[in-house]
Amino acid sequence: MEHLLDPYSLLIEPLTAYAFMRRALVACLALALGSGPIGVFLVLRRMSLMGDAMSHAVLPGAAIGFIFAGLSLGAMSLGGLIAGLAVALLAGVVSRTTVLREDASLAGFYLASLALGVLLVSTYGSAVDLLHVLFGSILAVDDEGLLFVAAVASITLITLALIYRPLVAECFDPTFLRSVGARGSLIHLLFLVLVVLNLVAGFQALGTLMAVGLMMLPAAAARFWSDSVWGSIAFATGAAMASGVVGLLLSYHFELPSGPAIVLTAAVVYLASIVFGSRAGLLVRYRRQPHFHKPEEMKP
Amino acid sequence: MNAVRPSAITLENVIVTYRRLPAVHHVSGTFAPGTLTAIAGPNGAGKSTLLKTTAGLLKPSEGRVLRGALKPSDIAYLPQLPEIDRTFPISVAETVMLGAWKRAGAFGEMGAAEEQRVQEALACVNLVGYARAPIAALSAGQWQRVLFARAIVQEASVVLLDEPFAGLDEDTQSHLISLVHEWHENGRTVIAVLHETDFIRRHFPQTLLIARELIAWGPTVDVLTPDNLARARTTIAKWARSEDMPEHQHHHG
Known part of the structure; x- marks a missing residue:
C-alpha cells in the first residue's frame, strides 16, 4: 500500500498509465459535458423521472441491434435511439389526445418496452449480455465508443446553445411562450431527442441503469447551489466530471465496478449538497443571509 | 408610451x-x-x-x-399568480426581458435597448434595484409587479x-x-x-x-x-x- 502515499501514483498514474483507463477518463468527461446540462433541464421541467423511464425504454432497441449485429456499438446505439424516441413520442401523443397524463402514459410505454427488451435479450442472448447492457462497462470503451460519446456531447452542447433561450422560456413559463406564438412543442421535441441521445451515449459506458445517475444526481445537487440556470448547468457539469474522475480512481484502487463507483460518487455530492448547499442547503436555513431590500440600500 | x-x-x-x-x-x-x-x-x-x-x-x-x-405577440396575457413555478432559478430582469420576445424572438439579439426597456419597466412598477434578485426571493405583490413589468416591455x-x-x-x-x-x-x-x-x-x-x-x-x-x-x-x-x-x-x- 506504500504507493498510495504518493499523490502521483494515487491520482495521476492510474488514469494515464493504461490505454483503457485513458479512454474511460475521456469517455466520462465527455459524458459529463452532455449529461450535466440535460439533467438540469430535466429537473427544471419537473421531469426528473423521465430520464429514468427513458433509460429503460432504450433497452429493446439495443437488444434488437445486438441480435442483428452482436456487440456492435453502432447497431445497439441506433436501435436504442429509435426505441427511446418511439416511446417518448408515443407517450407524448397519448397524453395530448387522451385523459392520461404524460407521466402515466410514459410509464405504460417504458414498462412495455423494458419487458420486451429483457425478453429479447434473454431469448437471443445470455445473462452476461443482459448484465452488460444493464450495467455497461466504462473500462471496455473502445475508440469507436469514445468517438460516439464525444460526438453526442458536441451535438448536445451546440444544440443547447442554439435553443437555450426558447428552452429556458419553455421550462419556466410555457403559457407565455405559447401566448407570443412561439413553437414550444418543437423545442420540447428537440430536447427529448437530446435526452435519448445522451442516455444512449451513456449506456455503453455506464449501462442503461447507471447512465441516468450521472445525468440526474449532479443536476439535482445543482439546485442547492445556484440561483440561475446557467450556474446550475456549470455546477452540474463540473460535479458530473468530478464524479467521473473520482469514481474511476476509486474503482481502480479498490477494484470496484466503475459504473456504480461513479454514480455513488455523484450521490455523495448530491447528499452533501442537500446539507451544505449555499442556496437552499439545510445549513443555510439556520444562518443569516444577505437579502434584497429597499431600492436605496441596493445602490452599488 | x-x-x-x-x-x-x-x-x-x-x-x-x-x-x-x-x-x-x-x-x-x-x-x-x-x-x-x-x-x-x-x-x-x-x-x-x-x-x-x-x-x-x-x-x-x-x-x-x-x-x-x-398578432399573438400583440396580446400580453398575465396568468393567475400561482400558475408559474416561482422556485425556478431565474432573475427578475431575465423574467421581464422575456417581454422582448416579439422583437428578439428565440434567436435575436437582446441588446442595450432592451436592457433599457427592462430598467424603465422595473422603475414603472417600483422594483428598481431588484433586477438581479432571484424570483424565488419575491413576495406575491412583488411577483405580480414583475409580471406587469414584463407586460410593459411587451408593448402589447x-x-x-x-x-x-x-x-x-x-x-x-x-x-x-x-x-x-x-x-x-x-x-x-x-x-x-x-x-x-x-x-x-x-x-x-x-x-x-x-x-x-x-x-x-x-x-x-x-x-x-x-x-x-x-x-x-x-x-x-x-x-x-x-x-x-x-x-x-x-x-x-
Whole structure:
C-alpha cells in the first residue's frame, strides 16, 4: 500500500498509465459535458423521472441491434435511439389526445418496452449480455465508443446553445411562450431527442441503469447551489466530471465496478449538497443571509 | 408610451368545453379597441376560460374569436399568480426581458435597448434595484409587479389580466391599478378577470358578466345590477345541477 502515499501514483498514474483507463477518463468527461446540462433541464421541467423511464425504454432497441449485429456499438446505439424516441413520442401523443397524463402514459410505454427488451435479450442472448447492457462497462470503451460519446456531447452542447433561450422560456413559463406564438412543442421535441441521445451515449459506458445517475444526481445537487440556470448547468457539469474522475480512481484502487463507483460518487455530492448547499442547503436555513431590500440600500 | 390603436376582438358564438362539459356557452360580443373591461361572474362561471380563449391559449370547440390585425405577440396575457413555478432559478430582469420576445424572438439579439426597456419597466412598477434578485426571493405583490413589468416591455396593444389583484397588499393594488388606467389612457385594450363588484364599479367602465353563458355585457352601471347578479347566481346553480346528471346530453346543430 506504500504507493498510495504518493499523490502521483494515487491520482495521476492510474488514469494515464493504461490505454483503457485513458479512454474511460475521456469517455466520462465527455459524458459529463452532455449529461450535466440535460439533467438540469430535466429537473427544471419537473421531469426528473423521465430520464429514468427513458433509460429503460432504450433497452429493446439495443437488444434488437445486438441480435442483428452482436456487440456492435453502432447497431445497439441506433436501435436504442429509435426505441427511446418511439416511446417518448408515443407517450407524448397519448397524453395530448387522451385523459392520461404524460407521466402515466410514459410509464405504460417504458414498462412495455423494458419487458420486451429483457425478453429479447434473454431469448437471443445470455445473462452476461443482459448484465452488460444493464450495467455497461466504462473500462471496455473502445475508440469507436469514445468517438460516439464525444460526438453526442458536441451535438448536445451546440444544440443547447442554439435553443437555450426558447428552452429556458419553455421550462419556466410555457403559457407565455405559447401566448407570443412561439413553437414550444418543437423545442420540447428537440430536447427529448437530446435526452435519448445522451442516455444512449451513456449506456455503453455506464449501462442503461447507471447512465441516468450521472445525468440526474449532479443536476439535482445543482439546485442547492445556484440561483440561475446557467450556474446550475456549470455546477452540474463540473460535479458530473468530478464524479467521473473520482469514481474511476476509486474503482481502480479498490477494484470496484466503475459504473456504480461513479454514480455513488455523484450521490455523495448530491447528499452533501442537500446539507451544505449555499442556496437552499439545510445549513443555510439556520444562518443569516444577505437579502434584497429597499431600492436605496441596493445602490452599488 | 405612445398612443396605440389595437384592433377589436370579437367573439362569435364561442363555446369552450372541458371533456365535453361546456365552461363557456354561446358567448358573442366585441371588445372594442381601447376599452377597459372587467370579466365578472360567480366561481366556476368560466371567466378565466373566456380570458384564455380571448388570448388564443384555448381553442373554442365551436364558434370563433376574431382578432383583426392582432398578432399573438400583440396580446400580453398575465396568468393567475400561482400558475408559474416561482422556485425556478431565474432573475427578475431575465423574467421581464422575456417581454422582448416579439422583437428578439428565440434567436435575436437582446441588446442595450432592451436592457433599457427592462430598467424603465422595473422603475414603472417600483422594483428598481431588484433586477438581479432571484424570483424565488419575491413576495406575491412583488411577483405580480414583475409580471406587469414584463407586460410593459411587451408593448402589447391588448393586455389580458387574470385576477391581477387577488391576494395583494393595498399599496401594490393601487399602484398596479394606476398602471392599468395608464394603459387604458394610452389607447390599449385592457381586459381583466375580477371578483369584487365594488372594485369593478370604481375602476372599470365596461363589464362582461358571465355564468357559463353571457348574462350581460356593456357599461358597468348597466351590467352590475342586482337583477343581473342574481340571475348570474341562479344560472350557475342551474349549470351545476345539470352536471350532476351525466345522462343529460345536449347537441348543437
